[in-house]
Amino acid sequence: MCRTLAELDAAVSECRACPRLVAWREQVAREKRAAFRDEIYWGRPVPGYGPDDARLLVVGLAPAAHGGNRTGRMFTGDRSGDVLYAAMYAVGLTNQPTAVHRDDGLRLLGARVTAPVHCAPPGNKPTPDERDRCRHWLETELRLLAPTLRAIVVLGGWGWQALMPALAEAGWIVPRPRPKFGHGAHLLLTPARDDREPLHVFGSYHVSQQNTFTGRLTPAMLEEVLAAAATAAGIEPRPHR
Template sequence: MCRTVSELDAAVSECRACPRLVAWREEVARTKRAAFRDETYWGRPVPGFGPADARLLIVGLAPAAHGGNRTGRMFTGDRSGDVLYAAMYAAGLANQPTAVHRDDGLRLLGARVTAPVHCAPPDNKPLPEERDRCRHWLDTELALLAPTLRAIVVLGGFGWQALLPVLDTAGWTIPRPRPKFAHGARITLSPKDSDRNPIELFGCYHVSQQNTFTGRLTPAMLETVLRQAKSAADSDPA
């Protein structure tokens, strides 16, 4: 059992539970993309990124083959991360707007970024059983963040569907019928016990190139959700 977030991050990076994902991430790390042929790829599961006392959690899908799987940090070194961290910087959640590699000086301010699947999947599509096998990491992460956590932004429907049952297990009441994912959705989750705080849950389109290149998700739309979530995270529960 991981007792701290740093222990969790170290344990995640050593996981080999999903044979298909292990084979894919390591094959990508060997063959590389031509633009990165001189780099050494991470090629392992990518842990969450951000402080252990974060008040805001951002949940994506999985690392990108030539982004997180290359750099070893969530949303780092790809165009999705370019959009996300620029918006986080604009919202006061990061100390700089760029994320190039793990030693670039980026710090998240009161926020942490994670995913329900920690290995890069083929075609960016984890299988349901891979999502379920990876779930215990997210269970642990939420339990460790619970004392300070006040708000969560979920990027995309995959993360939304993966996160809701984890939140239920971790001590928050999920409304019935179960809330559907939508950009701009906002739901207050009540704690089941006194050792949990209410959580404001926000839905946002994923920062995939498919969404950002077509204008389905604009920087302004993303910044609006992040600013709302930051405001909720910074507010003390009533």
């Protein structure tokens, strides 16, 4: 059992539980994309990123093959991350608007970023078995963050569905039937244990290029959800605009 987020992150980065994902992430790291041919890819599971006492958790889907799988940090080095961190910066949740590589100076302010699946999957589509096999990492992360965690922003319906059983296992009551995902969705979960606090969960369309290039998700839409979640989490606003 991991007792700290540092222990959790180290353990996640060594996981080899899903043969298909291990083979794919390592193949991508060997073959590389031409633009990154001179870089050494991370090629391992990508742990969450952010402070141990985060009040807000952003939950995505899985690392991108040439983003997190290359840089070793969630939403770093790809266009989805460009959109996410620019929006987080706009509402005061990061110290800078860009995330290029692991040593670029990015700090998350009161927030942490993670995913239900920690390895880059082929076609950006983990299988249900891979999702379920990876769930114990998310459950542990939620348990370790529980003393300070007050709000979650989930990016996309896939992440929303993956998160709900993890929340139930980690100590919150998830209504049945399970709440439906939608952009701007908001629910307040009741604790199932005395050492848990009520938890706000917000939904946002995923920051995929499919959504951002078509205008289905705009920066203003994402910033609105993040700002609402930060307020619910009790994070003092530090807007940069």
